[in-house]
Amino acid sequence: MPHAIRVHNYGGPEEMRWESVEVPAPGPGEVTLRHKAVGLNYIDVYHRTGLYPQPSLPFTLGTEGAGEVTAVGEGVNGLSVGDRVAYAGPIGSYSEERSIPADRVVKLPAEIDFQTAAxxxxxxxxxxxxxxxxxEVGPETVMLFHAAAxxxxxxxxxxxSALGATIxxxxxSAEKGALARAHGCTHVINYREEDFVERVREITGGALCDVVYDSVxxxxxxxxxxxxxxxxxxxxFGNASGKVPPVDIGMLAAKGSLFLTRPSLAAYIxxxxxxxETATDLFNMVTTGKVKININQxxxxxxxxQAHRDLEARKTTGSTIFLVD
Incomplete structure (x- = not known):
């Protein structure tokens, strides 16, 4: 019987259990996958702790995976047993096998292996x-990206960098700064040693940024x-250090008629x-070598x-994946 990481109670990594699970045959519009690799993302922590509550307990963690189609449900077109596929979105990827809506998976190009996909x-x-x-980032864009490594x-x-922006x-840490620079970051600020607002002012000559991307x-x-x-x-677009407190909307006016958005991937796919469209653009960036995927753990x-403990302790860089036997 296949196994999965299940959460019976919200809390710390100790609440994650490796258990045997039954995988039902795919229903109409579904396929069953045998995972080869699974991705680790900070949203998994939010699900585990209950910051983003799930409809019921227990549940299987994980929102990203890659593997082979092992069964196809009624009404599914364009996918066959043996197809190499990947996905991000439907929760339940911390599993050896799972069923998933067929319209949420995409076929992998031959040049992209399972680990890279995950x-x-x-x-x-x-x-x-x-x-x-x-x-829409372009050559004229000056942007600040938190957690650049x-x-x-x-x-x-x-x-x-491929779009020509100033990043x-x-x-x-200094090590993470070197890593960010090696991947195209124009200017690096070590927030543990420098005031990032003052450094942004210095770097931009007081002109500041068009956009700030903030997952912290x-x-x-x-x-x-x-x-x-x-x-x-x-x-x-994230809460790695905790939830943003309630925003005083008047502050946006006082600081220069600023715009604020809280987007999610689900709304864009x-x-x-x-x-x-989104997956094809990503695949093209990777297969042409403009973007290299760093699997560092x-x-x-x-x-x-243990992976969750390391992620929350900020011991990881780049991407982390789980290998499925």
């Missing part, structure tokens, strides 16, 4: 909507707003056409709890 789908499609849809950050630095990235949350608010030029956009899926 490391890139959620983070890479997130970067795609951030840089191409939430704010993380999984999303390293992909974003490469992608934004200011914040990091927590509580620790970078409201300082992120002070890095924006008038009518600039603050993109708050809601339709099949949007999913295919791997764990057996059964040791997912």
């Amino acid at each position: 490391a890139m789908m959620l983070q890479g499609m997130t970067v795609r909507y951030l840089l191409r849809k939430t704010y 993380g999984g999303v950050g390293l992909i974003a630095c490469q992608w934004a 200011i990235g914040t990091v927590g 949350g509580k620790d970078t608010y409201p300082a992120s707003l002070d890095c924006l030029k008038p009518r600039g956009l603050w993109v708050s 809601a339709t099949r056409a949007e999913l295919e 791997t764990y057996p899926l059964s040791e997912a709890a």
